[in-house]
Amino acid sequence: MALIDLSGVSKVYRMGDVEVHALREVSFAVEERDFVAVMGSSGSGKSTLMNIIGCLDRPTAGSYHLDAREVSKLDRRELARVRNQTLGFVFQSFNLLSRTSALENVELPLLYGGVPARQRHARASEALARVGLADRAHHHSNQMSGGQQQRVAVARALVTRPRLIVADEPTGNLDSRTTVEIMALFQELASTGITVLLVTHEPDVAAYASRVVVMRDGRVRTDTRQEGRRAADDLRAAPPADEAPQEVPA
Amino acid sequence: MIPLETFRVALRALLRNKMRSFLTVLGIIIGVGAVIAMVAIGEGAKAQVEASFASMGSNLLIVLPGSTTSGGARGGFGSMPTLTWDDLRAIQREAPAVRYAAVQLRSNAQLMSDDQNWATQVNGTSPDYFRIRNWKADRGRLLLDSDVESSAKVVVLGQTVVDKLYGAVDPIGQTVRIKNIPFEVVGVMEKKGQSPVGQDYDDVAFVPQSTFMTKIQGGLQKFISGTIFLSATSTDSTERAEQQVTNLLRDRHHIDNGADDDFSIRNLTEMANAQAEGTRTLTMLLASIAGVSLLVGGIGIMNIMLVSVTERTREIGVRMAVGATPGNILLQFLVEALTLAVAGGMVGVALGVFTAGRLAAKFGWPTLVRPDIVVISVCFSGLVGVVFGLYPARKASQLDPIDALRYE
Secondary structure, three states: OOOEEEEEEEEEEEEOOEEEEEEEEEEEEEOOOOEEEEEOOOOOOHHHHHHHHOOOOOOOEEEEEEOOEEOOOOOHHHHHHHHHHHEEEEOOOOOOOOOOEHHHHHHHHHHHOOOOHHHHHHHHHHHHHHOOOHHHOOOEHHHOOHHHHHHHHHHHHHOOOOOEEEEEOOOOOOOHHHHHHHHHHHHHHHHOOOEEEEEOOOHHHHOOOOEEEEEEOOEEEEEEEOOOOOOHHHHHHOOOOOOOOOOOOO | OOHHHHHHHHHHHHHHOHHHHHHHHHHHHHHHHHHHHHHHHHHHHHHHHHHHHHHHOOOEEEEEEOOOEEOOEEOOOOOOOOOEHHHHHHHHHHOOOEEEEEEEEEEEEEEEOOOOEEEEEEEEEOOHHHHHOOOOEEEEOOOOHHHHHOOOOEEEEOHHHHHHHHOOOOOOOOEEEEOOEEEEEEEEEOOOOEOOOOOEOOOEEEEEHHHHHHHHOOOOOOEOOEEEEEEEOOHHHHHHHHHHHHHHHHHHOOOOOOOOOOEEEEEHHHHHHHHHHHHHHHHHHHHHHHHHHHHHHHHHHHHHHHHHHHHOHHHHHHHHHOOOOHHHHHHHHHHHHHHHHHHHHHHHHHHHHHHHHHHHHHHOOOOOOOHHHHHHHHHHHHHHHHHHHHHHHHHHHOOOHHHHHHOO
16 A cells, blocks of 8 residues: 555635635545655645644545554544654754754654654764754754754654655755755655655756645646656756855745 | 752843842842741831830739819829738738739839938838739849838848949948838849830839838828739639639628729739730731732742743743753743742841841840741731742743744
């Protein structure tokens, strides 16, 4: 069975007297180890889809199986548990805790997972090393560049060894060079067995994914597999630009 | 999440805004400090009242002779001797609730040592008097029954009198002249301090009652020209003793039913209780006013916690996204409020104890910091923290993670 299996999922918001159909009977499956980009203009329902897949929200109708478990009817507490154990999030605005070190930011999901302190430290350090920030563990987020902050966020997402990482416009606040770095990171994660679901409106970014899903008006319009996708690692090796970290407003 | 971790997270969040946290707990600090200080001062005042009554004597009753009426002018209590020596003996014999009974015959006289003189109150009495008043000799001895029987010219002096007449010289064995009659100083009383109305208990001299009547102030042989001091057998029996003595004296004085007593009895235990009760009421009043400021402090905590929840909406969203349950978030903010309140409570205790001590030193009041009040105050401030922290914490835990993450 697929890791993500949505069938007939609808989401209706009520705004005063008006009903907004954010998703209309979406059926959609993602296999394990896949790297999927969800595209669409604003209002297309891609964010709603991501929230539901990310267990931040529940569908109005339909069923959602995550890792063969029906999660659409879980309560807030159980959803929090699923987010903690099965999922990792990466956001456009990084969403690191301010005035908190990189290491502690990465430890946060383990804290809620009830992992003992010693183990938390070891695993968080390991995750930071994996994103190439072992030497920045004790830096606070405001002492790091946008690219570095986003890498801390990626480390936070993968520290729990999740099945799925959901990334919402992860490169939206980054310049093109750091975008390549982050995309390389996602490609690497996908190759090591973590499924990645990426929401973006930039075709350039979607080009790194192995599969591109385009949403419009709450429905899946196109669903294409890209065989000749871009390899971020090749691009990264090419231009040796200056190393000065770029400050990007959060 | 582990409780210790929750506490660490809370502590860090509070330390991030040190000034704000301090101002928030100021209300609690002042509230608890005020409660502790007020109760300490009140308890001190109560203890002082009790001590001064206790120093008058234990389970003390004083029988005063009745008033005279001559030509329409009523003379007030003690203006006519109505108590007889036979009355005294009858009380000693027939009132079972009375343990000791002794007279206090009073006169003011000039006392002269070899080179100093001092006017003081000279009392004629018997050894039981010292038992009634719980009064011991500091040096030398008290009056003896043999002194009374032989009308010995001996005197026991209070500390103040000794200071005035002899200074540092040992007065025992010295001769002091009272109304020009030489008395041998046989003892010095323990220092007793002040009466509830500020009278110096130690400015006094005691001579045997028999000597008093023959040498210092002559009087009628039959009547006692003074008062009778009684002690009841126990604290509980003071009222019984009062009743027994009243009945006995009315009977002996042939007073008809409905007619006024020709004597009066002061029950010192009751007076002490009444005064202590008054002090307690005042303490409660002060403490409740202080308690109101604790309540205000609690509202301050709620206010800041609400601000904090709004300010940290985004942080709450992030925590939820990475797996914090609503319970985790609730606990975190609750622990923050509780930490604020209890920290404030503890600082308040220190402040209260300090303030009470300073006030006591400045105004010469006694203070008593009651450990139970300290514990209650800290617990109560903790309760304030939980009660006023609950609403903001609940509000935080009920946030929708999506809205919280999008919050600007």
